[in-house]
Amino acid sequence: MxxxxxxxxxxxxxxxxxxxxxxxxxxxxxxxxxxxxxxxxxxxxxxxATKEELKTLETKIDGRFNVIDKTLENLPDKMKLLINESDEKRRADEKDTKRFFWGTIIIGGISAISAIISVILTIIFH
Structure with a gap:
């Protein structure tokens, strides 16, 4: 055997x-x-299925995969745009926060200085 x-x-x-x-x-x-x-x-x-039906189905599937491929190819560019927009918004918010902080410090400083001057003038001229 x-x-x-x-x-x-x-x-x-x-x-x-x-x-x-x-x-x-x-x-x-x-x-x-x-x-x-x-x-x-x-x-x-x-x-x-006949061969023609299989070919039709194959072209439909290939077309769908091509659409998915194009979408996935564009995904990194879309992500970069979203990240850039997010960074720009964060920078604008940060800039506004700095303006608010320094504006508060300046107004508070001016108020404190005017209060001190008021006390000094009151003591001198009273």
Whole structure:
């Protein structure tokens, strides 16, 4: 016996009339044999796709993948724009915060100086 051939001894014998659809652990044939007129096609041909249908489906899928690819290619640019807009807004907010802080310090300083001058003038001229 050839070393590359493995004997297959663990099998069930199935009658040829029972060989098309799955039933109770064995493969059995459907009762619709009379409709194919011996051409071997079977009667459930609407369950299968033709080559043309597969090509159409393939082009549709390729088109969808192309759209997804373009979207993913543009994603880094969109992210850069969003980050730049976010940075510009943060800088503007930071600038406004600095203006508020220094404005408060200056107004507070002027108020404190005017209060001190008022106290000094009150003491001198009273």
């Amino acid at each position: 050839n070393n590359k051939v493995i004997p297959f001894t663990d099998y069930k014998t199935i009658a040829p009339a029972d060989m098309d659809s799955f039933d109770s652990g064995t493969i059995r044939k459907n009762n619709e044999v009379s409709s194919n007129y011996g051409n071997g096609g079977g009667s459930d041909m609407d369950k299968y």
